[in-house]
Every structure is written in C-alpha cells, then in structure tokens.
Amino acid sequence: MTLKDLPPDARPREKLLARGASALSDVELLALLLRTGLAGKSVLHLAQELLDTFGGVAGLLHTGADDLKRIKGLGGPAKRAELMAVLELARRALTQQLTEQPAFESPGAVKDYLQLILGNRAHEVFAVLFLNAQNRLIAMEELFRGTLTQTSVYPREVVLRALHHHAAAVVLAHNHPSGSVQPSRADEALTQTLKTALALVDVRVLDHVIVGRGKALSMAEEGIV
Incomplete structure (x- = not known):
C-alpha cells in the first residue's frame, strides 16, 4: 500500500x-x-x-x-x-547548532545532541564535549567504553584531550543503557575527580549529562556539578 x-x-x-x-x-x-x-x-x-x-x-x-x-x-x-x-x-x-552558538544558550540542544549520539547504545559510553571560550562546540569525543554496568574513566586522558583541543570548558556525558538517568554515587564522585583534574589546566566542567533512551538529566541543573 x-x-x-x-x-x-x-x-x-x-x-x-x-x-x-x-x-x-x-x-x-x-x-x-x-x-x-x-x-x-x-x-x-x-x-x-x-x-x-x-x-x-x-x-x-x-x-x-x-x-x-x-x-x-x-x-x-x-x-x-x-x-x-x-x-x-x-x-x-x-552539530552545527552547537558549533555556531554558545551551547548553554540552549541547554535543550545539548541534551538533544547527546541523546542522538548516546541514547540508543547497548553498552556504556563516556564522552566529552570540548568547548571554546565562548562555550561553542569544538569537538565531541567518545573516550571510554565499558560494560552494561560500569566504565573505567582515566582523568589523565580527559585532561590530555582537553589540552589537545585547547578547550576552555567541557561537558561530560555518559549513557545508562538501563534507561535510568539518575546519577549514582560513582557518577558524582567521577564528576568531582574530573573537575579537580581539569581545574589544574584551567578547564571548567560545565555539566555532566546522563543519557537514557528518550531522556537526559543535567547534573548541573540538579545542582550536583
């Protein structure tokens, strides 16, 4: 038909x-x-x-x-x-929307973008959005992959990639294949660890977004970052 x-x-x-x-x-x-x-x-x-x-x-x-x-x-x-x-x-x-305007003039666009990239993954992925001084997107990289339950993230590698891109700020992101977007204690601890590491090279962590199927949670909006 x-x-x-x-x-x-x-x-x-x-x-x-x-x-x-x-x-x-x-x-x-x-x-x-x-x-x-x-x-x-x-x-x-x-x-x-x-x-x-x-x-x-x-x-x-x-x-x-x-x-x-x-x-x-x-x-x-x-x-x-x-x-x-x-x-x-x-x-x-x-992608163009995030490269041509400051990312946080439209937080919804950041969530949409990350849902598009990570929302349907069957395994856990940790990604970083590298931003310039105007908070425009320079690049997005998937840095680490894990099992369905955990991912090993190395702060040194995140710092090196931020320096490579001459980033002024980053947005951290990872998905929960289970569908829940509530941050765990491990998510909160990882965020603080990366904030401390990146602060040593004068790179700000603006947010950590957790992505599930059809939804996303901003830890900054929740007051966690």
Whole structure:
C-alpha cells in the first residue's frame, strides 16, 4: 500500500501542507520518506516497525546502513540511501547548532545532541564535549567504553584531550543503557575527580549529562556539578 491509497485527509503529505510538519506524528513523517510499503504491509506499518525496532526517532538517527538492510522493505539501496541521507542531515544540523552558538544558550540542544549520539547504545559510553571560550562546540569525543554496568574513566586522558583541543570548558556525558538517568554515587564522585583534574589546566566542567533512551538529566541543573 502506498500513501496515495490512503483517504486524502489521512495522507501525511496533504496533512503536512495543510497543517505544518509539527502536526504529523513520527510515524507519518517517516512514512513520507519511505513512500511505499510492502505487499500486505502499509507504508505506515513499515514506518512503525522501524521506530519500534530501533527505539524511536532517537534510536533511528543512530542507526547504520547495515542495520537498515535487515529490515524487510529496505533491502533496496535507493530507499536506504535516501533515509540515511536524511538521518545524517539531522545529525549535522544538531552539530552545527552547537558549533555556531554558545551551547548553554540552549541547554535543550545539548541534551538533544547527546541523546542522538548516546541514547540508543547497548553498552556504556563516556564522552566529552570540548568547548571554546565562548562555550561553542569544538569537538565531541567518545573516550571510554565499558560494560552494561560500569566504565573505567582515566582523568589523565580527559585532561590530555582537553589540552589537545585547547578547550576552555567541557561537558561530560555518559549513557545508562538501563534507561535510568539518575546519577549514582560513582557518577558524582567521577564528576568531582574530573573537575579537580581539569581545574589544574584551567578547564571548567560545565555539566555532566546522563543519557537514557528518550531522556537526559543535567547534573548541573540538579545542582550536583
């Protein structure tokens, strides 16, 4: 079934043009990109399957071409290429937003960016956003990976990477694959350790963001940093 087979008032394209993109659900927006479904499966059902498989829009944005290839209906290179191009544009848009304006003029953008990068990981990842004196993003690096329950983070390596980027400040980040974004005592202790280490080279720790699926917590907003 294609989108043309739907009643006019249920077609995502007509709905978008009449009411704006914000009026469409995630499924409808994705269906617009896919355009066609499969025999016995509408394009809307295919879009829903994609979102369910990869954990919503945030998970889909972190999906690679090989993962998409395994979804029946996305075996053709043309459709996969179009979808990957749109996903990459979304990633680059968020990155550009953080490089062109001070990160903390829009704290929500920082959380969105980190959810995009870390929110769908099956293992724990510790990352650092390196910022210049105007709090604009210089680079984001994933420095350490761990098991599902713990990550070993070496302060010396974080300091060296901050010096390499000539960073004036950093935002620390890691994900909780369990989904909970509540900081543990170990998270709080690590934050203080890194603050002390980075202060020795005059680099400020502005925040430590914990990311789960579809949500993120700022330790600075919680008064912990």
